[in-house]
Amino acid sequence: MASEVGVQSDVTMTGGTGARTLHLKLLRKQWQILTLQTVATVALIAMYLEVVSTYVVGSIDHTMLFDSIELLIGDQLPLGDWLTGEGRDGMGRFFVPLILGLSIGGGMAFLAFQSPQMQQRIKLGFIITLIVMLVGRLIFSWLTGMLFSFDLRLPNDSELQTLQWPLLMIMSLIILFIYLLPVIMGTRGIWGLSRRSIAWAIGFTLIFLGIHAILTFPLIRGQLGSYGAQFATLESQVSNPTIGLFGFKLVTQEQFNLITIAILIMVFQESSYGVIRYLEYAYRLPESCKRDPEYVRQMDNLLNGHLRHTIGFLGLTAIATMIALGFHSVLLEIVSNTTGSQWAGQVSESIELTLTYGLVISALMFLSLMAIMRFFIPWQRVWGLIQSRLPSNETVQDGGKDFIQFDA
Amino acid sequence: MWTRKASFTFTGGIALILIGMMISNHQMMILGFAFIAFIVVNSWISGHGDVEVQRKLSADNLYKGDDLYVELLITNRSNRKTQLLEVYDNIPHEMKLRSGLNQMQLNLRPGESARIRYVLRCPLRGHYSLGPVSLRARNTFNLSVEEMYVDHHSDIVIFPQIKDIEEAFLRSRTPKMYTGATTLRIPGQGSEFYSLREYVPGDPFKNINWKAFARTGELMVNEKCRDAVTDLYILLDSRDVARIGTVLKNPLEMSCVSSASLASFFLHRRDSVALAIYGDGLSYLPPDTGDKQYFKLLSALAGVTPKGSMPLQAVTNSLSGRFSRGSPVFIISSCEGDGTVPAAVRDLVGRGHEVTVLSPSSIDFERLVSRIPRMSYEVLKLERQNRLTTLAGSGAQVIDWMPDMDLSQALMQVRGY
Numbered sequence: 143m144a145s146e147v148g149v150q151s152d153v154t155m156t157g158g159t160g161a162r163t164l165h166l167k168l169l170r171k172q173w174q175i176l177t178l179q180t181v182a183t184v185a186l187i188a189m190y191l192e193v194v195s196t197y198v199v200g201s202i203d204h205t206m207l208f209d210s211i212e213l214l215i216g217d218q219l220p221l222g223d224w225l226t227g228e229g230r231d232g233m234g235r236f237f238v239p240l241i242l243g244l245s246i247g248g249g250m251a252f253l254a255f256q257s258p259q260m261q262q263r264i265k266l267g268f269i270i271t272l273i274v275m276l277v278g279r280l281i282f283s284w285l286t287g288m289l290f291s292f293d294l295r296l297p298n299d300s301e302l303q304t305l306q307w308p309l310l311m312i313m314s315l316i317i318l319f320i321y322l323l324p325v326i327m328g329t330r331g332i333w334g335l336s337r338r339s340i341a342w343a344i345g346f347t348l349i350f351l352g353i354h355a356i357l358t359f360p361l362i363r364g365q366l367g368s369y370g371a372q373f374a375t376l377e378s379q380v381s382n383p384t385i386g387l388f389g390f391k392l393v394t395q396e397q398f399n400l401i402t403i404a405i406l407i408m409v410f411q412e413s414s415y416g417v418i419r420y421l422e423y424a425y426r427l428p429e430s431c432k433r434d435p436e437y438v439r440q441m442d443n444l445l446n447g448h449l450r451h452t453i454g455f456l457g458l459t460a461i462a463t464m465i466a467l468g469f470h471s472v473l474l475e476i477v478s479n480t481t482g483s484q485w486a487g488q489v490s491e492s493i494e495l496t497l498t499y500g501l502v503i504s505a506l507m508f509l510s511l512m513a514i515m516r517f518f519i520p521w522q523r524v525w526g527l528i529q530s531r532l533p534s535n536e537t538v539q540d541g542g543k544d545f546i547q548f549d550a
Numbered sequence: 551m552w553t554r555k556a557s558f559t560f561t562g563g564i565a566l567i568l569i570g571m572m573i574s575n576h577q578m579m580i581l582g583f584a585f586i587a588f589i590v591v592n593s594w595i596s597g598h599g600d601v602e603v604q605r606k607l608s609a610d611n612l613y614k615g616d617d618l619y620v621e622l623l624i625t626n627r628s629n630r631k632t633q634l635l636e637v638y639d640n641i642p643h644e645m646k647l648r649s650g651l652n653q654m655q656l657n658l659r660p661g662e663s664a665r666i667r668y669v670l671r672c673p674l675r676g677h678y679s680l681g682p683v684s685l686r687a688r689n690t691f692n693l694s695v696e697e698m699y700v701d702h703h704s705d706i707v708i709f710p711q712i713k714d715i716e717e718a719f720l721r722s723r724t725p726k727m728y729t730g731a732t733t734l735r736i737p738g739q740g741s742e743f744y745s746l747r748e749y750v751p752g753d754p755f756k757n758i759n760w761k762a763f764a765r766t767g768e769l770m771v772n773e774k775c776r777d778a779v780t781d782l783y784i785l786l787d788s789r790d791v792a793r794i795g796t797v798l799k800n801p802l803e804m805s806c807v808s809s810a811s812l813a814s815f816f817l818h819r820r821d822s823v824a825l826a827i828y829g830d831g832l833s834y835l836p837p838d839t840g841d842k843q844y845f846k847l848l849s850a851l852a853g854v855t856p857k858g859s860m861p862l863q864a865v866t867n868s869l870s871g872r873f874s875r876g877s878p879v880f881i882i883s884s885c886e887g888d889g890t891v892p893a894a895v896r897d898l899v900g901r902g903h904e905v906t907v908l909s910p911s912s913i914d915f916e917r918l919v920s921r922i923p924r925m926s927y928e929v930l931k932l933e934r935q936n937r938l939t940t941l942a943g944s945g946a947q948v949i950d951w952m953p954d955m956d957l958s959q960a961l962m963q964v965r966g967y
Contacts, residue, residue, distance in 0.1 A: 404581045430649050447690055
């Protein structure tokens with residue numbers, strides 16, 4: 143039935159000065175978006191450092207590779223030690239390259255927001271610099287040599303020697319780039335809003351973990367001989383758990399680190415993809431909707447919800463994984479405490495062998511129980527009840543009498 | 551329902567656990583467990599579409615080409631948040647969004663409301679229905695999705711456009727002293743009381759004089775003085791052949807616009823207008839005057855679709871008994887594919903009617919959508935001219951209406967009635 147229908151509101155009419163809209167220029171500076179991007183960046187760095195500290199440092203890190211190359215060529219590589227981290231111990235080797243990776247990723251993200259013409263110019267400049275750096279000295283010395291000797295000839299050995307430095311430089315940079323690939327692509331993906339780059343960062347990390355897992359498989363590791371011995375391996379035997387919740391020791395420090403890597407991967411993925419998804423949605427809205435306070439308010443709701451869920455649900459995921467991994471020990475402790483029988487001890491000895499079916503079955507049993515619990519405990523209603531009791535500062539905006547002229 | 555992402559995550563998790571077990575790798579297993587835990591934890595809270603939807607329209611009826619303002623109010627009546635809820639208001643594909651958007655992503659708290667406002671342009675006449683409202687509830691990480699509908703519809707009628715017709719273009723051959731209704735002292739359709747008479751079956755109940763019935767015990771009806779109005783009869787051709795041309799520009803659309811404009815013109819003069827639409831059948835609206843008749847006419851014209859192949863003579867044969875003596879008849883037809891038109895026109899003229907044939911040029915409409923060779927066009931045009939000349943020879947006023955010609959301009963060709 144026909145009734146009075148208000149026209150679409152417009153922040154310029156209702157919001158006064160400093161009114162918010164869903165234009166990308168403004169939205170990119172909104173605190174929720176910046177927080178999500180910062181969370182994603184922190185997760186990326188933490189994930190990288192965690193992976194590096196667990197698998198790479200002192201085992202297959204870039205400084206060891208650089209040392210081997212320097213030994214092979216009998217000379218220093220062009221990149222300075224202060225930059226590569228050579229000569230430092232432990233994670234100290236990765237701090238400067240990490241900053242370098244973040245800078246390169248940030249630079250690439252910045253480049254992505256320039257005009258196509260500017261991007262083309264910068265890329266062209268970079269390629270020309272690379273070519274000049276690679277063969278510039280050779281061509282210059284070779285041509286001047288031919289000019290002064292007034293002779294048409296091929297470059298001699300001393301002139302070809304000038305290629306060594308740029309080639310080594312490029313090789314060092316490529317090695318560093320490969321080591322820093324997750325950081326560079328991740329940073330570019332988060333701040334340059336590129337899904338592909340984020341997929342590269344996650345994919346590279348997972349592929350690395352996969353290859354590492356295969357190479358450290360005892361059978362293959364044995365075949366690799368001295369090379370295989372260099373790989374950092376995780377103990378297949380679980381030691382006594384030291385980290386836990388509610389008085390129960392659930393996981394070892396080693397397992398906790400691995401859980402941290404898994405959770406950080408998910409935090410990075412969900413935050414960075416979330417930002418892109420919301421910005422894409424805002425970008426596709428027509429101009430009138432970008433200026434509509436209703437859309438702005440709902441975007442706030444979505445972003446706040448995403449932030450809360452990123453922290454809450456991924457935190458719960460970490461806890462659930464910890465409990466799942468330590469569930470067998472909880473069960474055994476309960477049985478032992480209640481029955482006090484020898485049986486619990488015997489089962490414990492057999493089940494505590496790591497990677498046994500027992501651990502996996504108990505963990506999956508716990509997760510299945512958690513999944514089934516949703517049918518018995520009305521989480522959503524409980525949460526809704528809490529939410530409805532919380533004071534709300536969001537008011538329903540009325541139609542108002544704000545009239546604007548629509549353009550066709 | 552799980553999304554593709556959830557399925558991949560779950561399958562990946564199981565695969566990682568199994569591979570991790572096979573190659574005794576902790577990291578793979580823990581990554582797998584974390585993936586599954588992620589799915590499990592997220593399954594606790596999913597989005598929902600338990601919302602109340604109200605749609606307000608700026609009008610129930612519009613004229614073709616007008617803008618319709620729509621407001622959709624979505625209220626979360628449940629005790630939990632909706633999570634990521636996509637709302638999409640289904641609109642007829644004939645309507646175009648002019649401003650705003652008929653969809654929104656929202657996350658409503660319990661009791662919270664959101665308004666979606668948009669403007670639709672209605673370029674085609676017809677009876678339309680807005681709705682249902684499609685909802686798609688997701689959880690924040692897009693692991694579960696549920697699609698549903700709120701069966702909420704709003705009906706709207708888009709009337710044909712009304713073009714202004716100037717009085718000067720419709721000059722009367724026999725000038726009346728006063729335009730519009732003049733009361734005559736004879737019974738008939740009108741507004742003033744004439745007399746009481748006995749009820750006969752078929753008389754409308756609203757005419758029964760209940761006081762007289764109470765007094766006499768017999769059913770009596772009021773008779774009105776006949777208003778001396780012009781009864782205009784419009785015969786609209788909606789045969790299948792009338793669809794030739796584009797969606798916006800075809801003989802049927804032009805016929806509807808002209809019918810509505812003529813009806814509007816005469817009804818504003820307080821004349822009576824009748825409408826007969828023939829295509830696959832005949833629908834007839836008897837002559838009457840006033841706003842109610844105007845609304846009925848426009849509603850009937852809004853719903854006209856091209857179909858059927860009923861000949862004009864079948865129409866005139868069945869309706870000629872109902873036509874008032876000497877009243878003007880407007881035949882709006884392209885006169886294509888109907889060999890009975892000259893005979894029908896001759897018959898009407900012979901009965902003393904002032905017949906005007908308003909004929910949209912279907913050949914020129916066809917040229918808008920397909921290329922007709924020049925020679926063929928000339929031949930077809932000549933055939934049409936001959937047909938129209940035959941009609942003119944039968945005593946009808948004939949108007950050859952070209953696609954780019956305004957209605958007022960076309961009516962200038964007629965020399966009054």
